[in-house]
Amino acid sequence: MTDTAPQAPPAPDAAEIDAALVADIIDAVAERDTRWLARTLQRMHPADAADALEQLPYDTFEKAVELLGGELPPDILIELRDAYREGAVDVLPDAAVATALDELDSDDATTILEDLEDARRERILEDLAPVERAQLERGLAYEEETAGRLMQTEFVALPEFWSVGHAIDHARALGDELPEVFYEVYVTDPGHRLIGVVALATLLRTPRDVLLSDIMEDPMSDITTDMDQEEVAYEFQKYSLASAPVKDSAGRLVGMITGDDMVDVIQSENTEDLLSLLNVRSADGSDTVWDTVKARAPWLGVNLFSAFIASGIISIFQGTIEKIVALAVLMPVVAALGGNAGSQGLAVTVRAIAERHLDGGAARRAVFREVASGLVNGLIFAVGVGVIALIWFRQVDLALVIAASMLATFIWAGFSGILVPLGLKRLGADPAVASSVFVLTLTDVMAFFSFLGLASLVLL
Amino acid sequence: MTDTAPQAPPAPDAAEIDAALVADIIDAVAERDTRWLARTLQRMHPADAADALEQLPYDTFEKAVELLGGELPPDILIELRDAYREGAVDVLPDAAVATALDELDSDDATTILEDLEDARRERILEDLAPVERAQLERGLAYEEETAGRLMQTEFVALPEFWSVGHAIDHARALGDELPEVFYEVYVTDPGHRLIGVVALATLLRTPRDVLLSDIMEDPMSDITTDMDQEEVAYEFQKYSLASAPVKDSAGRLVGMITGDDMVDVIQSENTEDLLSLLNVRSADGSDTVWDTVKARAPWLGVNLFSAFIASGIISIFQGTIEKIVALAVLMPVVAALGGNAGSQGLAVTVRAIAERHLDGGAARRAVFREVASGLVNGLIFAVGVGVIALIWFRQVDLALVIAASMLATFIWAGFSGILVPLGLKRLGADPAVASSVFVLTLTDVMAFFSFLGLASLVLL
Numbered sequence: 028m029t030d031t032a033p034q035a036p037p038a039p040d041a042a043e044i045d046a047a048l049v050a051d052i053i054d055a056v057a058e059r060d061t062r063w064l065a066r067t068l069q070r071m072h073p074a075d076a077a078d079a080l081e082q083l084p085y086d087t088f089e090k091a092v093e094l095l096g097g098e099l100p101p102d103i104l105i106e107l108r109d110a111y112r113e114g115a116v117d118v119l120p121d122a123a124v125a126t127a128l129d130e131l132d133s134d135d136a137t138t139i140l141e142d143l144e145d146a147r148r149e150r151i152l153e154d155l156a157p158v159e160r161a162q163l164e165r166g167l168a169y170e171e172e173t174a175g176r177l178m179q180t181e182f183v184a185l186p187e188f189w190s191v192g193h194a195i196d197h198a199r200a201l202g203d204e205l206p207e208v209f210y211e212v213y214v215t216d217p218g219h220r221l222i223g224v225v226a227l228a229t230l231l232r233t234p235r236d237v238l239l240s241d242i243m244e245d246p247m248s249d250i251t252t253d254m255d256q257e258e259v260a261y262e263f264q265k266y267s268l269a270s271a272p273v274k275d276s277a278g279r280l281v282g283m284i285t286g287d288d289m290v291d292v293i294q295s296e297n298t299e300d301l302l303s304l305l306n307v308r309s310a311d312g313s314d315t316v317w318d319t320v321k322a323r324a325p326w327l328g329v330n331l332f333s334a335f336i337a338s339g340i341i342s343i344f345q346g347t348i349e350k351i352v353a354l355a356v357l358m359p360v361v362a363a364l365g366g367n368a369g370s371q372g373l374a375v376t377v378r379a380i381a382e383r384h385l386d387g388g389a390a391r392r393a394v395f396r397e398v399a400s401g402l403v404n405g406l407i408f409a410v411g412v413g414v415i416a417l418i419w420f421r422q423v424d425l426a427l428v429i430a431a432s433m434l435a436t437f438i439w440a441g442f443s444g445i446l447v448p449l450g451l452k453r454l455g456a457d458p459a460v461a462s463s464v465f466v467l468t469l470t471d472v473m474a475f476f477s478f479l480g481l482a483s484l485v486l487l
Numbered sequence: 488m489t490d491t492a493p494q495a496p497p498a499p500d501a502a503e504i505d506a507a508l509v510a511d512i513i514d515a516v517a518e519r520d521t522r523w524l525a526r527t528l529q530r531m532h533p534a535d536a537a538d539a540l541e542q543l544p545y546d547t548f549e550k551a552v553e554l555l556g557g558e559l560p561p562d563i564l565i566e567l568r569d570a571y572r573e574g575a576v577d578v579l580p581d582a583a584v585a586t587a588l589d590e591l592d593s594d595d596a597t598t599i600l601e602d603l604e605d606a607r608r609e610r611i612l613e614d615l616a617p618v619e620r621a622q623l624e625r626g627l628a629y630e631e632e633t634a635g636r637l638m639q640t641e642f643v644a645l646p647e648f649w650s651v652g653h654a655i656d657h658a659r660a661l662g663d664e665l666p667e668v669f670y671e672v673y674v675t676d677p678g679h680r681l682i683g684v685v686a687l688a689t690l691l692r693t694p695r696d697v698l699l700s701d702i703m704e705d706p707m708s709d710i711t712t713d714m715d716q717e718e719v720a721y722e723f724q725k726y727s728l729a730s731a732p733v734k735d736s737a738g739r740l741v742g743m744i745t746g747d748d749m750v751d752v753i754q755s756e757n758t759e760d761l762l763s764l765l766n767v768r769s770a771d772g773s774d775t776v777w778d779t780v781k782a783r784a785p786w787l788g789v790n791l792f793s794a795f796i797a798s799g800i801i802s803i804f805q806g807t808i809e810k811i812v813a814l815a816v817l818m819p820v821v822a823a824l825g826g827n828a829g830s831q832g833l834a835v836t837v838r839a840i841a842e843r844h845l846d847g848g849a850a851r852r853a854v855f856r857e858v859a860s861g862l863v864n865g866l867i868f869a870v871g872v873g874v875i876a877l878i879w880f881r882q883v884d885l886a887l888v889i890a891a892s893m894l895a896t897f898i899w900a901g902f903s904g905i906l907v908p909l910g911l912k913r914l915g916a917d918p919a920v921a922s923s924v925f926v927l928t929l930t931d932v933m934a935f936f937s938f939l940g941l942a943s944l945v946l947l
Binding site: 045072074078081082084108195198199201202203205206207208209210226227228230231232233234247263264265266267268269270285286287289290291293294297298300301302304305306307314315316317319320323324326327328330331333334335337338341342345348349352353354355356357358359360362363364367368370371373374375377378382384386388389396397399400403404407408411412415467471475 | 505532534538541542544568655658659661662663665666667668669670686687688690691692693694707723724725726727728729730745746747749750751753754757758760761762764765766767774775776777779780783784786787788790791793794795797798801802805808809812813814815816817818819820822823824827828830831833834835837838842844846848849856857859860863864867868871872875927931935
C-alpha cells in the first residue's frame with residue numbers, strides 16, 4: 028500500500044514502515060492510552076489496522092483488544108486472521124461481541140458466532156433483537172463449507188415489472204439501508220424465486236422507462252445453499268463473477284456471495300492441497316508448538332510405517348549387501364531419484380485435478396504422458412547413474428544393475444504418480460491427502476527391490 | 488453448472504452430461520457442419536463452450552477451429568486454456584484474429600497478441616485502425632506479469648464537479664459504448680490524475696444533485712503499471728476489491744484491473760509454488776511428453792547430484808556397514824523420516840511467506856516453533872524407531888544409536904525447513920524454488936552421517 032517507488036521489491040518496505048506504527052501501538056498499550064489507540068485504528072483501513080495488530084506480540088495484542096473493548100471496530104475484528112480473531116473474541120466483553128454481530132454483514136456475523144463457545148453464543152444471541160437472532164441462527168444451521176454458510180443475507184431483489192427508474196428511486200429512498208457492497212440486483216417473481224440478474228453497470232446505462240424484465244440476464248451460476256464451497260469457487264472462476272445469488276432447494280433467492288470471500292476459499296483450498304501433499308494437516312503462522320506437533324506427528328507416524336516397509340525389503344537382501352557393500356552406498360540414489368520422479372508426477376496431477384483439467388479423455392492422455400515421460404527420464408537417468416557408478420566402482424555389471432533398476436523405478440514412478448491420486452479421487456477421497464505417502468512407499472519398494480534383487484541375481 | 492441434485496458429488500456428472508455434447512461436436516466436425524457448430528457454441532456461455540472444445544481430441548479441436556474460422560466467437564477464444572488458445576490462434580486466419588483483437592477488451596487482446604509470432608503480429612496490427620493499434624502496442628510495451636499488462640484500458644472516468652445525475656445521464660447516452668463490466672467509476676482531475684473512486688452501488692443510492700466529489704472515496708489500492716502481478720493480487724485480497732484503478736508513474740489513470748483476472752493470477756502463483764516445492768518447473772494438462780521431460784529432468788539432475796552426496800557420506804562408513812549390515816537396513820528410515828519432517832516445515836513456511844504471515848517478529852517466532860516442534864517430534868519418533876529397532880534386532884546399543892541420530896536429524900530438519908526458504912527469500916530468490924532439494928540434501932546428510940557415524944563410534 029505504502030510502496031510507490033518504481034523498482035522497490037514488493038514485501039519488505041511495507042513491513043519497515045509498519046515497524047514505527049507497531050512500536051507506537053505497543054507504547055500506547057503499555058500506557059493504557061485507549062483513546063489514541065481507538066482513533067489511530069479507526070483512521071486506518073480495517074485490513075491495514077488488522078495487519079498492524081497482528082504484528083504485535085500475542086500478549087500485547089490481547090491487552091490491546093481488552094483495552095479497546097467495544098471500541099474495536101467490528102470491521103477490523105473480521106479482517107484479523109482466524110487465530111487472532113478467535114483470541115480477540117475470547118477477550119471481548121459480551122456487549123462488544125453483540126454490537127459486532129449487529130453491525131457486520133450476516134456472513135461475517137456467522138464467522139464470529141462460530142468462534143464462540145456454545146453457552147456464550149446462546150447468551151449473546153438471546154440479547155439480540157428476535158429478527159436478527161433468527162437470521163443468524165438460520166445461517167449457523169447450514170453446514171460448514173457450504174454456500175449457505177458463506178452467503179450474506181443482505182442483497183437487493185426487485186420485481187420484474189419495475190422499471191429502471193423505479194429501481195433507482197427505490198435505491199435512493201433506501202440509501203444507507205442498502206447493503207454496503209453489491210455489484211448486481213436480482214429480479215424475483217412474487218414467490219421470491221430468482222428469475223434474472225441485472226448488473227449495476229447495465230442499470231446505469233439503461234433509460235429510466237425500460238423494464239427490469241427487458242434487461243435482466245439469466246444467472247450464469249447455479250448456486251444452492253448446500254453447494255460445497257470449492258464448487259462455488261469454481262463457478263466464480265469459470266464465469267468470472269464478482270458476486271452470485273444463492274437459492275434454497277425450492278429455488279427461492281436467499282442470499283448473495285461476493286468474490287472476495289471466494290478468493291479466501293481458493294487460497295485456503297490451495298494451502299490445504301500443498302500442505303497435504305507435503306504431509307501436514309493444517310497450519311497457521313500463529314500455531315503453538317503443540318499445535319504444530321499435532322498437525323505433523325500423525326503423518327510422520329504413517330511415514331514411519333512405510334519407511335519400515337522399505338527396511339523390510341532391504342533386510343531380505345542382507346546377505347547380498349554383506350558381500351557387496353557398494354549396494355548400500357548406491358541404493359539411496361535409486362530411491363531418492365525414483366521418489367522425486369513420482370512426486371513430480373503427483374504434483375502435476377493434483378494441480379490438474381484441482382483445476383479440472385483431467386475430466387474425461389484428458390485423464391487417459393495424462394496417464395500415457397506420465398508413463399512415457401517416466402520412460403524417457405528413466406532412460407536419461409539410467410545412463411547417468413550407470414556411468415557415475417561405473418566410474419566410481421569400476422564394475423560394469425554393477426553399473427548395468429543400477430541402470431536397469433533406475434529405469435524400472437522411473438516407469439513405476441510414472442504410473443504411481445498419476446494413478447494413486449486419480450484412484451483416490453475415484454474413491455471419493457481428496458487426491459492430495461495421503462497420495463505422497465503412497466507414492467513414496469511404492470517407489471521405495473520398487474527401488475530397493477529391483478536394485479537389490481537384480482544385484483542378487485546378477486552379481487552374486 | 489448442470490448439477491442441481493442436492494447430494495450429488497461436485498465434479499463427475501457435469502463431465503457425464505458434457506459427453507453427449509462432445510460426441511455431437513465430434514460428429515459435426517466430421518460432417519463439416521459449420522452452421523450447427525457455430526450456433527451451438529454461440530448459444531452456450533463462452534466458458535462452457537471453451538470447456539466443451541477442450542474435451543475434444545486435440546486434432547479434432549484444431550479442425551473445429553479451422554472450420555469455424557471467423558465464426559468462433561472471440562469470447563470463447565479467450566476462455567480457452569493457454570495451450571488451446573495458442574493452438575487456435577495458430578489455426579485461425581489473420582482476418583479472424585484481427586476481428587477478435589477489435590472486439591475483445593484490451594487486456595484480453597494483449598493476451599492474443601502475445602500468442603502471435605512477431606511477423607504475424609506486425610502484419611495483423613498493420614491492418615487495424617491506427618488508434619486501436621497504438622493502444623494495443625502500448626499494452627505490449629509493459630513488462631510481462633505487471634499491472635500494465637493485466638489492465639484493460641476500458642474504464643469510466645468522470646470529472647469531480649459532475650453530479651450523480653449528470654454521471655447517470657452520461658452513462659445512458661454512451662449506452663453500449665461503456666465497458667461491458669465495471670463496478671466503480673473513477674473521478675479524475677483535469678490532468679487525468681485519479682482523485683477518487685465511486686462504487687456503482689453508491690452512485691445508485693445517492694440523489695441526482697449530489698456532486699461526485701462529495702461521495703467519492705480515496706482509492707484503497709495504490710497500483711501502478713509497473714507493479715508485479717503478485718503484489719496486485721495481494722492488494723485485491725487484502726482490500727477485498729472487485730476492481731481497481733491503475734496509474735502511470737505520473738499518477739495519471741491509465742487502466743482498470745478486474746478481480747477475475749486476479750483470481751487467475753492467484754491460481755497460477757499457487758500452482759507455481761506447489762510445483763516448485765515438488766521440483767517441477769511448469770505444467771499444463773496439454774503438455775507433450777517432451778515438454779514434460781524438459782520440465783522435470785533439470786530438477787532430477789540436481790537431485791542426482793544431491794543423492795550422490797548422500798552416497799558419498801555412506802561410502803565413508805562402508806567398513807562399518809560391512810560389519811553391521813543392520814545399519815544398511817535401518818539407515819533409510821532415519822533419512823525418510825528426517826526428510827519428511829523437513830519438508831513439512833518447508834511447506835508451512837512457504838505458504839506462510841506467500842500469505843505474508845512471516846513479516847517482522849513473526850519470523851523469529853516461527854523459527855523457534857519449528858525447532859521446538861522438531862525437538863518434540865524428534866523425541867517421539869526417536870523413542871518409536873528405537874523401540875522398533877530393539878524388537879527387530881535385539882541390540883540395545885543399536886536402538887540407542889538410531890534414537891539419538893533420529894533426534895539430531897529432526898532438530899536439524901526443523902532448522903533447515905524454515906531457514907532455507909527464509910534465507911532464499913532474503914537473497915531475493917523465490918523461496919519455493921530449490922528449497923526442497925536443499926532441505927532434503929541437508930537432512931539426508933545429517934541422517935546418514937549421524938547414524939553411521941554414531942554407529943562407528945559406539946558399536947564397533
